[in-house]
Amino acid sequence: MTxxxxxxxxxDIPQLNRVxxxxxxxxxxxxxxxxxxxxxIDAMSRYYQLRHAxxxxxxxxxASEATAAYEGSREAVARFINAPGGAGEVVFxxxxxxxxxxxxxxxxxxxxxxxxxxxxxxxxxxxxIVPWFQLREQTGVEVRFIPTTDDYRxxxxxxxxxxxxxxxxxxxxxxxxxxxxxxxxxxxxVAHRHGxxxxxxxxxxxxxxxxxxxxxxxxxxxxxxxxxLGPTGIGVFWTREDILDSxxxxxxxxxxxxxxxxxxxxxxxxxxxxxxxTPPIAEAVGLNAAVLYLDxxxxxxxxxxxxxxxxxxxTRLALEFQGRVRVIGPSDTxxxxxxxxxxxxxxxxxxxAQVLDQFGVCVRPGHHCAKPLMRRFDLAATVRASYxxxxxxxxxxxxxxxxxxxxxxxx
Amino acid sequence: MSNLGxxxxxxxxxxxxxxxxxxxxxxxLDSPPAIRVEGFNPLCGDEIVxxxxxxxxxxxxIKMVGSGCSISQSSAxxxxxxxKGKTLKQVRETIAMFKQLMTVQESTLAHDDESPKVDLHxxxxxxxxxGVIKFPVRIKCATLAWNALTQGLDELNRLS
Numbered sequence: 241m242t243x244x245x246x247x248x249x250x251x252d253i254p255q256l257n258r259v260x261x262x263x264x265x266x267x268x269x270x271x272x273x274x275x276x277x278x279x280x281i282d283a284m285s286r287y288y289q290l291r292h293a294x295x296x297x298x299x300x301x302x303a304s305e306a307t308a309a310y311e312g313s314r315e316a317v318a319r320f321i322n323a324p325g326g327a328g329e330v331v332f333x334x335x336x337x338x339x340x341x342x343x344x345x346x347x348x349x350x351x352x353x354x355x356x357x358x359x360x361x362x363x364x365x366x367x368x369i370v371p372w373f374q375l376r377e378q379t380g381v382e383v384r385f386i387p388t389t390d391d392y393r394x395x396x397x398x399x400x401x402x403x404x405x406x407x408x409x410x411x412x413x414x415x416x417x418x419x420x421x422x423x424x425x426x427x428x429x430v431a432h433r434h435g436x437x438x439x440x441x442x443x444x445x446x447x448x449x450x451x452x453x454x455x456x457x458x459x460x461x462x463x464x465x466x467x468x469l470g471p472t473g474i475g476v477f478w479t480r481e482d483i484l485d486s487x488x489x490x491x492x493x494x495x496x497x498x499x500x501x502x503x504x505x506x507x508x509x510x511x512x513x514x515x516x517x518t519p520p521i522a523e524a525v526g527l528n529a530a531v532l533y534l535d536x537x538x539x540x541x542x543x544x545x546x547x548x549x550x551x552x553x554x555t556r557l558a559l560e561f562q563g564r565v566r567v568i569g570p571s572d573t574x575x576x577x578x579x580x581x582x583x584x585x586x587x588x589x590x591x592x593a594q595v596l597d598q599f600g601v602c603v604r605p606g607h608h609c610a611k612p613l614m615r616r617f618d619l620a621a622t623v624r625a626s627y628x629x630x631x632x633x634x635x636x637x638x639x640x641x642x643x644x645x646x647x648x649x650x651x
Numbered sequence: 652m653s654n655l656g657x658x659x660x661x662x663x664x665x666x667x668x669x670x671x672x673x674x675x676x677x678x679x680l681d682s683p684p685a686i687r688v689e690g691f692n693p694l695c696g697d698e699i700v701x702x703x704x705x706x707x708x709x710x711x712x713i714k715m716v717g718s719g720c721s722i723s724q725s726s727a728x729x730x731x732x733x734x735k736g737k738t739l740k741q742v743r744e745t746i747a748m749f750k751q752l753m754t755v756q757e758s759t760l761a762h763d764d765e766s767p768k769v770d771l772h773x774x775x776x777x778x779x780x781x782g783v784i785k786f787p788v789r790i791k792c793a794t795l796a797w798n799a800l801t802q803g804l805d806e807l808n809r810l811s
Contacts, residue, residue: 588720590695598659620696
């Protein structure tokens with residue numbers, strides 16, 4: 241068991257030394273993007289200082305070092321999610337959104353036909369909705385939604401009915417608005433029993449929960465570097481080797497080919513088939529450092545720490561504001577992560593966030609790219625506070641102080 | 652105790668909070684005859700519907716419904732109070748003055764010798780919204796109702 245100390249994690253994050261309006265920064269926007277530890281920043285900086293070259297091209301020393309670093313990151317990511325086929329199953333993209341587009345436009349356009357159903361849920365991020373609507377325009381697939389219960393969980397009461405005609409269940413591991421953690425392993429069983437595949441949006445869950453694609457029994461996993469202490473500009477698409485081999489290329493260009501002639505081209509094998517153009521090399525180096533760092537912390541420690549913070553926060557918000565600040569999400573920490581969406585009675589989320597900013601508190605007001613979910617609960621927007629491995633209970637102290645001020649100001 | 656920046660007090664002036672809590676000219680008008688225009692900020696979900704009743708070149712009545720942040724809703728309320736009963740020419744002038752306030756550089760307000768100058772006195776209560784320019788992301792909130800009003804006047808021009 242690794243030892244975990246959030247204060248030590250905090251000391252590793254230079255941005256947490258910032259002072260905003262004479263106050264130390266209180267960073268509660270990890271669900272939007274996480275902050276980076278020195279291990280990540282230094283790895284990327286060292287790469288640019290000493291080893292930068294294009295990958296898969298030249299034979300000189302630094303070029304082979306860059307290639308080894310890029311491919312090494314693929315291996316580290318494969319280990320982190322326990323990809324059964326190893327690095328050959330890990331495709332690097334720009335972000336989770338691009339990974340979803342890869343899934344819809346390569347796999348979806350090839351294997352789904354008019355009338356086939358893609359089942360998503362009401363609590364999905366737009367990245368797991370819009371590409372399916374685009375595919376619907378193109379091929380006539382049906383996009384169906386699992387509803388949400390009043391207590392902010394997936395409504396699985398009529399799942400067997402909803403599964404009729406479904407070829408792909410595409411669902412989030414953890415809601416970026418509600419914090420709800422979905423029963424992925426159970427859903428995988430249901431999907432497979434119905435002869436469907438299951439894709440998981442791990443943008444939140446991979447960053448905050450232990451993830452094992454074999455144990456979860458899933459077919460696709462999508463996540464992004466910058467929400468898991470890594471850099472922006474790199475996302476991950478994982479699927480089993482046999483599925484990956486059956487998928488046609490997505491973006492075309494250099495790097496993704498085995499051969500190009502005047503009469504056509506032959507795509508490359510393996511993940512590079514989906515990585516047209518010069519890939520995010522420094523970002524892959526940073527992501528490698530991030531997964532090693534998270535491994536060092538231990539994801540079971542991370543989830544325990546963030547759950548404790550969420551529990552403390554939920555209790556104190558209820559006590560302090562007696563219903564004037566409503567939590568849009570499960571009220572206890574069962575199957576729930578450290579994402580806390582708030583509706584402050586009579587105060588618009590933008591005004592709340594503006595007041596919080598003056599206390600150095602970074603939160604996100606808005607619809608969080610989940611408008612169907614906002615509509616479901618008749619909200620235009622929420623204020624979202626979200627925790628990370630570097631968060632401490634004192635962040636909640638400042639949040640509550642600032643919220644108190646906002647309530648008083650507009651009350 | 653928190654030491655809040657004066658910026659925040661600049662943004663949330665008492666007049667603004669008052670118009671947010673008790674918005675003026677709230678409601679709807681029958682349309683037609685009234686002109687009905689919608690304003691929508693997809694980024695934050697702020698929305699406003701403006702009804703204009705114009706007779707003989709005078710904005711006889713203006714009503715609004717909407718929801719959104721204190722800046723968008725108070726700006727709408729302040730706008731309705733400023734333009735109600737004015738001739739369309741005066742309404743256009745008020746819009747132009749307000750738009751200028753929203754685009755003016757911070758330094759222009761600080762240094763009197765700079766030009767173009769904004770006549771804060773002529774703006775009356777609307778001048779309370781000048782703090783918004785220190786928060787660029789909120790300018791869209793403040794101008795939401797004004798853009799809807801402009802659109803309504805343009806529509807009126809097309810009809811006549």
